[in-house]
Amino acid sequence: MRNLNYKHWIALVSIVLVVAWFGYDAMQSKRDDALVRDLMKAQQQRSDSETELSPVSEPPADMVVNWISDENIWFVGKYQDGGGVEIPFRPGESRQQSEDVAPRHENPGFVGPAECQECHQEKYQSFLATGHYKTSRPVNESTIDGSFQPGTNTFQTSDPNVSFEMIHQGDEFLQRTHFFDWSFDVPMDIIMGSSKMAQTYLYWHKDGLYQLNVTHITDGNQWINSPGYIDGDAAYARPIPQRCLECHMTYFDFRGKINHYTPGSMILGVTCERCHGPAKEHVEFHRENRDAREAVGITNPADLERLTQMEVCGQCHGGSRHLKGDALSFRPGDHLDDHYQPPDDELDVKNSVHTSNQLTRLSQSECFLQSQMTCIDCHDPHHNERGNQKLFSSRCMACHKSESDCGFFPHEGVEFAENCVDCHMPRRSTEKLRLKSVEGDVFPPLRDHLIRIDHEATKVHLAK
């Protein structure tokens, strides 16, 4: 017993210490440290007084079942083995469907993108193809990646006794964990990630939101452990905190506890109102005043002062900042410092998904320092422009005018006009973002926003 607890404790501490989900854990470290301490304490108390163990029908009798009351987590393990299962619902029972509960807070006026369609048809249509729109979505046949076909729908950990099966049943998608001779199902309710690099999955247990153990990565079309998860464990109790949703959703009603939300309140995707402000008043006014041509009750970021405009993007592209007060309180026109702690400089230089601070990196570029450049000189948030190097190069040419502005021009075999960015804003993968896959480690490359002369990148580009 003591031995198992010790191992489990090591596993928990490791979960926190491993450079986790795209560096996200670093942001969470303070809370997680406290969590681990509490878990340890709870574990200790549990093993000291066996009587507190709740009786369970399943799993098999040779497994150890611990209820960690502080965190509402069940732990299931086996002697002589390091692996374990963590779930927020009772082993042997299913998770409970989310309940239809009344919101805790009044919605400050977020109405969702569908409400814009009737008057901004074109913008609405093109926006549906963007990474922002797709960054959180309900799970269904057309949104979910990866194989659910027997033969290619499994993820085997290095422990032969622990594996996962991805199952499509009716309109339900679920992950089935096989842990020795015990198995259980967890549904996939919400997709996080537009599939550029990955999709990870969330599910509801009552009004709690948790991450599933298995993630899909686009590179190689593979099922893998969610980054930071321990190989050989089945962890289905990782809570999804507000800050995580704040960067990947438009609106949610927080119920006051770490990962508890009102299910019906959510507006998925990073949509119009995160950049334009809550639009209820705008929509109501223009529905009642069909002839009005002057916009009422809405912010156009183009009208904001330069740095203030960029802070709109900085809510989510400004590095790993902790919240100062309530999530979702930032409005276009506000300053980041009033809502978030300063970013962690050490994390910022790591250039991984959750730390590649475009706001800071761009601000250090000569282009930025010697012009009035903002994010929207290169990005139109209403269109999917992903991977369109030619288009991005044309945006450079708005200021640089001619290919011959490039000190490297002319050069045999280089299509200058078609691709400025691979030489001056190279995609760099980082050792800090390591995803373990069946075929080895994968490092999703990211675009560095420090625009510069880069001889290394030029060499790589010429070699292609």
Ligand code: HEC
């Ligand atoms: C009933 C019609 C109507 C609806 C619905 C509507 N708008 Fe508008 N919107 C307008 C009109 C009219 C204007 C002013 C003319 C223009 O700029 O197109 C406008 C302008 C805007 C502007 C530019 C403001 C400026 O100062 O330049 C933004 C941004 C905007 N709307 C966002 C939204 C968003 C986001 C939604 C959905 C949540 C939405 N609108 C829904 C009618 C509507």
Ligand code: HEC
């Ligand atoms: C500070 C804002 C922020 C927070 C907090 C945050 N994310 Fe992200 N996340 C981003 C941004 C921005 C990207 C895309 C970066 C890029 O494209 O370079 C991203 C990318 C991702 C991706 C990959 C998307 C893809 O299409 O490949 C996943 C999955 C993801 N985040 C999940 C999460 C989860 C789960 C959490 C909470 C534990 C979280 N994120 C917290 C901003 C954030």
Ligand code: HEC
């Ligand atoms: C990621 C931030 C972001 C999102 C999401 C976003 N916008 Fe915008 N929007 C901007 C910025 C920045 C501008 C000003 C620059 C420009 O015109 O592109 C703008 C300008 C506008 C304008 C006024 C300019 C024009 O061309 O008429 C309208 C209207 C508008 N957006 C509507 C929408 C609607 C509707 C959605 C959702 C379907 C949406 N926006 C989503 C950032 C965003």
Ligand code: HEC
């Ligand atoms: C509320 C959070 C949020 C805000 C505000 C926001 N973004 Fe994003 N952005 C994200 C997330 C999350 C992703 C990752 C989407 C994914 O791949 O899942 C992303 C992705 C992107 C991408 C990559 C798109 C792709 O498909 O490759 C660009 C470019 C981008 N954002 C630019 C901007 C700009 C410019 C602004 C300001 C006008 C802005 N964002 C505002 C959260 C945000």
Ligand code: HEC
């Ligand atoms: C808003 C205007 C603007 C845009 C857009 C712009 N630049 Fe610049 N850039 C400048 C200015 C101004 C300078 C400094 C003067 C110079 O070297 O021409 C500069 C400098 C540079 C330098 C020299 C940097 C150094 O450290 O010496 C490079 C390289 C560069 N730009 C590449 C690009 C590329 C690639 C793009 C497109 C991805 C781009 N720029 C987009 C304005 C811009």
Ligand code: HEC
């Ligand atoms: C094959 C790689 C490559 C491509 C493609 C490329 N550049 Fe360059 N660029 C370089 C190198 C290398 C230098 C430094 C040349 C030197 O030694 O002065 C440079 C220098 C520059 C400078 C600084 C010039 C100076 O004299 O300070 C600018 C501005 C620039 N490039 C802009 C661009 C733009 C705009 C494009 C796209 C039209 C582009 N580059 C395409 C490799 C490239």
Ligand code: HEC
């Ligand atoms: C000089 C042009 C330029 C400016 C200005 C610029 N970006 Fe980018 N950005 C790019 C290019 C080019 C890419 C690569 C796009 C692609 O390949 O799909 C990119 C990609 C991104 C991505 C996806 C990251 C990735 O690794 O693929 C995000 C997020 C982003 N930009 C956010 C921003 C934000 C926020 C700002 C303002 C602080 C900004 N960008 C300003 C040129 C620019």
